[in-house]
Amino acid sequence: MDSFVQWAWDRYGARYSWVICGVSFVAPFPIYLFLSFVIVAFENSSQYLGAAAATGVAMLVLACGLVLPGRGAWRVVERWAAGDAVDPARALEATYAWSRGAVARGLAVISVCAAVLSVAVGGIAGATGPRLVQYAVLGGIVGAGSHLIGVHMVPEVPMRPVRAALAGATGIGDSLPRSRPTFAAWSNLSILAVAFVFSSAGAAVAAVFNRASQVPVLWIVIGGALTLGFAVPITVGSVFAPSLQPIHDLAEGTKRVAAGDYSQRLPVVQDDDLGALAASFNRMQAGLAERQRLHAAFGTYVDPALAARLLEQGDDVFTGERREVTVMFVDVRDFTPFAEANTAEDTVARLNALFEIVVPAVVDAGGHVNKFLGDGALAVFGAPNDLADHADAAVNVAVLIHRRIAERFGGELRIGIGINNGVVIAGTIGGGGKLEFTLIGDTVNVAARVEQLTKTTGDAILLTQQCVDALASRPPGLIDRGSHALKGKSAVVQLFGLSPGTDASCQTR
Secondary structure, X not given: XXXXXXXXXXXXXXXXXXXXXXXXXXXXXXXXXXXXXXXXXXXXXXXXXXXXXXXXXXXXHHHHHHHOOOOOHHHHHHHHHOOOOOOHHHXXXXXXXXXXXXXXXXXXXXXXXXXXXXXXXXXXXXXXXXXXXXXXXXXXXXXXXXXXXXXXXXHHHHHHHHHHHHHOOOOOOOOOOOOOOOHHHHHHHHHHHHHHHHHHHHHHHHHHOHHHXXXXXXXXXHHHHHHHHHHHHHHHHHHHHHHOHHHHHHHHHHHHHHOOXXXXXXXXXXXXXXXXXXXXXXXXXXXXXXXXXXHHHHHHHOOHHHHHHHHHHOHHHHOOEEEEEEEEEEEEOOHHHHHHHOOHXXXXXXXXXXXXXXXXXXXXOXXXXXXXXXXXXXXXXXXXXXXXXXXXXXXXXXXXXXXXXXXXXXXXXXXXXXXXXXXXXXXXXXXXXXXXXXXXXXXXXXXXXXXXXXXXXXXXXXXXXXXXXXXXXXXXXXXXXXXXOOXXXXXXXXXXXXXXXXXXXXXXX
16 A cells, blocks of 8 residues: 555656545445445345446545545645645645544545445335435444544555655654554554444345355355455555554664664654654654764764763763873974975875874874874873873884884974873863863973973984883883983983884984
8 A cells, every 4th residue: 555655646746636536436445335235135136236336426425525636735735746836844734634634524424425325225225214214324334434444544644655755854744743642542443443344244244145044154254255355455455554664664763773874764654653753763863863973073073082981981080080101292393494384284284194193003002192282292191091001002102103204204204202101190171161181290291391302312202211111021222312301390301212223213404
C-alpha cells in the first residue's frame, strides 16, 4: 500500500486526490458487494446484477464523500504540487486537518451509504416493510464497523508521501502530529472492529447457507474463506501492515545513529504518538549531531586528550594538581624579519606548516600542546594525563621535530627548543566564563629561558640538568654547555646540548 501511494503521488501529484478517490471506490467495493449479495441470497432472490449496480453507485458516492477530491485541503496540496506559490507549512497543516476530519466524516458517510445501499438492495431483492428497516440497521452498523477497522490508518496512509514531500529534510512538521489518541488506542479499536465485522459476516453467511446447521465443518470453511478472502487483503494488507511502517523507519533510524550517521531525518508522516515519536527522534538526532560538531570543534581547538578527559570527568577535574612534568618550548629563529618581508598570508602559512609538524609529533608521543605563542609553542609531557618516562618522550619528540623541519624547510626555517623537568601546578585558570588549562610554576619559566639561550649556545635543542637527571636512558652525544644565569633566576642552571650527529643541530648565523 505504501509503495502504491508513493508511486501515485510521484506520478499524479497535482491530481493525487482523484487517484485516492479511485482507490476509495475500489478498496471497499468487495466488502459492500459481499453485503449486497448476502442480502440478495437471504431473500432467495436472483437480482445479483442489480445489487452489483447499486453497490457501484453507492461506492462512487462513498468515495467522493470520503476524499472530497479537489476541495479543501486537497486543493491546497495539489496547488503546491502543481508549482503554485503555496506555503509548504500551510499545505502540510492542511493534510493533518484533512485526515482528522476524515475520521468523523468517514464514519458518517460510510454509515449512511451502507444503510442506504442495504435498503436499496433489499428492495431490489423484494424485501418490504420491517425487513427494510432491519437492513438499514444492518448496513449502518456493518458500515460503521468496517470503517472503524481502518478509521485511523486509511486516511493516514495516503498522506505519507505528501507530508514527506512537503516537509523534506526540514522540521516544519515536527510539531503537528498529536500524541493522542495513541497508536495503541487506534489499534485496539481496529481489532475490536475486526472481531465484530467478521463475526457478523460469518453469522450472515451461515444464515444464507442452510446446510451450515447440518454440517459443522462448514463453519470452518466459512471462517477460512472470510479470513483469506477479506481479512488478509483488507485488514492486514490495507490497515495493519502499513501502520507498522513508522516503526520500521524508527528501527532503521536508530541503526544509522548507532553507526554515527546523523544526516537523514525520519519522515514525520503519521498523526499519532508514532508521528510525535519520529519528531522527537529527529530532535534527539539533531542534538547528537550538534554534540558531535561541538566535540569535533572542541577537539580541534583543544588538545584531544584534554577534550576527552573533560567530556568524561567534567571541567572541575582541572581545579589544580601538582604534577612532575617535562616542559618543552619551541620557537622560530629570525621570524620577525621574515614577517616584515612577507605578507600576512605567507606568514600565517609558514607558521601553520611549522605547527603541522610540531603538533602531531607531540600528540603522537602522548604529550599535550598547551598553547601557541606567536611563532612558538609550549608543550608538556605528563599532564593532563599521566605519561611514563615523559622526559625521554620530550627529548625524542624534540629530535624528531628538528629533523622533520630540516627535511621540510632546509635552512629556510630554523628553530630553538628548550626542555626542562620539574613540578608544576596543572589546572584551569580564568574567569567570567572563559577558562584555560595551563601550567603554573618555575619549571615553565626556566624552559622558556633555556629556549632563548639556544641563540647563545648555537644549539637547536638545550636540556636542563633536571631534564637529563629525569631521563630513563641518557642519549649519546650530550654536550655539557656549562652553567648559565637565566633572567629572573638567582641561581645558575646547568645546560646540555645534543651533538650535531644526534640531532643535526643547526648553527646560528
